[in-house]
Amino acid sequence: MYPELPDIEPYESQLAFETFPTVGLTKTYCINGQIADSSCTATAYLCGVKANRGTIGLSGAVPRYDWAASLQEAARLSSIAAWALDDGRGAGIVTTTRVTHASPAGAFAKVANRHWENNAEILKDNQDPNLCSDIAQQLVHSYPGNRFKVILGGGRREFLPISILDEEGTAGRRTDGRNLIEEWQADKRARNVTYNYVWNRNQLMNIIEPLPEYLLGLFEGDHLPYHLEADSATEPSLAELTEFAIRSLSRNEKGFFLFVEGGRIDHAHHDNLAELALDETLEMSAAVARAAELLSEDDSLIVVTADHAHVMTLNGYSPRGTDILGPSNDRDEAGVPYMTLSYSNGPGFRPHINGTRADVTTEPNYRRVEWMSHVDVPLESETHGGEDVAVFARGPQHAMFAGLYEQSQLPHLMAYAACIGPGLHACSAAATQLLTPALLAATTYSILLKIYILFE
Template sequence: MSKKKELFRDERLLHSLQSHVTKLKRDLKDQSQEQETFSSFWINEAQKKLQEQLNKKINTNIAKNVILFLGDGMSLSTITASRIYAGQRLKKSGEEYSLSFENFPFTALSKTYCVDKQTADSACSATAYLTGVKANFGTVGLNAKVKRNDCQGSLIKENRLSSIMQWAQDAGKSTGFVTTTRVTHASPAGIYARSASRDWESDYDMQNFTDSKECSDIAKQLVTESPGNKLNVIFGGGRMKFLSENIIENGSRGERLDGRDLIDEWIQHQKSANAHYVSNRTELFSLDYSKIDHILGLFADSHLEYNLKNDKDEPSLKEMTSAAIEILKKNDKGFVLFVEGGKIDVAHHDNMAHLALDETAEFDKAIQSAMELTDEKDTLIVVTADHSHTMTLSGYSHRGKDILGLNTEISSMDSMPYLTLSYANGPSAEKKRLVNEEEMKNTGYQYPSLVPLLYETHGGDDVPIYSRGPYSHLFEGVLEQNTIPHFIAYAACISNGATACD
């Protein structure tokens, strides 16, 4: 037989095998949905869950390690839609699928309001869940005595707060954070900064505020002040906030006006052969994590790229999280790690639902990785969000209908189709409601919104908290957001207040 005929035969066999596998999956799916028509299926499933709940054990070990996962803008509707999205990518109908953290034993709701606003931003909320004190909109690491842009108020000692990372460092634990945004962005800034404005990420951002000259920008605080300069791991983007406008790195120019190279200053401050700066995925993967004490990874000029658009040499959130754990776990006293899926929020602000759901699925992969690299007996993992968004799932679509696509129904008012996902406000409000299915294939497609705004806003509704590990049972009921670090500190014995070690 000629090679051409052999190749043709092999292709036919492969095609036949693929068709057989597709049919088998379809048959299994049909059988599964057929089972759901019987009362016994739902009764048995409920009884299984009942036994799980009855067998649930409370873990009162001391939390040697803590990992706080923050899905920025990960509202309950985002979780539901992402669950379906992730399930449908596995060729399931999606509704019955579960994200990894949805199987955690304990769940609560977090009230996210700021002291002065019904709906939170990422700065006041970060202050709440990282320092244990509620704050004003737009401020970081300061109590509510300080209004936004009040530099002088931020310098008063009594108004300045310490974060859970400071408490962990004081207890001798290793500390670090990972984010897909700039490392100076509002959420991670809550770890180490005290700033009257979340926008003061570099001195360039402060130049129009004449009253701010006595205050340090957020990037400078990270490198020169505690607890930022003691962090063992810093992974994210935002390189331009650290470099002088006279410096060009990776083809892009810095923005600082003070002439400082904060990356070099960070390296000099560590004064250790075991301190490393990396700027891309290749450099990160080339390191021996067992020999690293401190690492600064700035993988982009601004935010990291979306997962679905990442054609650069940038590490994924899962890869950064895994590397951070490998570096931090060498400490016999344990570690505290903060991990932010920050691009969920960025996508929602542009009404880009597809990207928001995919970033949530990537966030879930990072959580799954952390679960595999740690032990539930001594590691407390808490998953939550800082605030909600205005995206909703609506209509009465058939089971298994593409969550990103058209709803099964047609509007009875104007006889037009509509999407299952939509927003209350945002930049897409000016678009006609007539849906172009070809445009929807673009991952950056803007889903319809009602009120025209430059950017979609946050939502003011409560967000969930999922927990597992030591003292995870504390996270039950409806909680004020600022209770989160107090509960964590109790479990890890790193608080000046009550702890499990008392």
């Protein structure tokens, strides 16, 4: 007799992007680092060039903090969002982090330090904010950010002066006295376009047709809260933000580029909060599913990937059906249990007593969402991992995303499919000469391609 099998339905289910027909792998290292941070990776997957750690939208010729080098035109990069705008298409960003955080900033900013989100941060590094604009100011006043039709996320504090408390009591961080939210609104009035600024879910959901030409939604002073800790009555979900952005950008008949980030996956990992990290991944999957429902596979390319790995590991020899968030069906040599999901480093370290590990399953807050999984090396914050990360693709030219390649190839592959930006295009005469008849027929709709991309 065979042993009775546990319920395997959870093991057979798939995240929305795991159903996509093509999967590949990208190499995420930075020019000057074996293991990447989110700024050099954002530059790679949004601007198509590998960069130094800590820099955004700048080539490897610019070291971190070197504002003078960042002003050299040859070192300043253009993003795929700008390529879309240059071709008359729409562009926007959606994130669960601050909209000035490293990953979304890769779509619009050119800055020598990822932390220069407001002018005060530039002053802290003894630099002149009049010579190197901070990230929030670039989003409001510089191309391409000032032409983004949709900006949805957190980070009100980066736009407000220290003398102002935002709608929920968070103090601004700017020391230049500027209110960039008001300046964003003034810019749209001066251009005689329709616009809306919203700061909570109710305001967003009550925007009536016709939708404004420009929408700025800043839903928190800092990052958006974790889904499991959020008030769903006041906090929009990532899927809701994604749907609203697609509805808004879809009015452009030529198509659009949209960047969507489930950025709090990363933050949960840094704090060794495995349950929150997994739930945020489910939220990103829900956003992908919503996008797939709204966008036709015939003319919309959806690419899903991560900017880098983390050092969480799945370990032990537990049988199927074991709670993934619980202890492994195994113990160490001293008989102490260990978690199936654990981290190689981070703040979840517990001191050993007489050479024996602590039994984390006896802790008072064990298995609450704020409970930290155990780690091997104590650090204030868990580090990123250096492994290759997966890329999932669906839509026109999706097969190009198979294989193993540099992360900086991603925007060029998307631009090829969409017929935007520099380089060869799928709809160009030079490209069609290289294609088989079947692939040639598949390129006829590429000129109207909509691009949708999600990142961790």
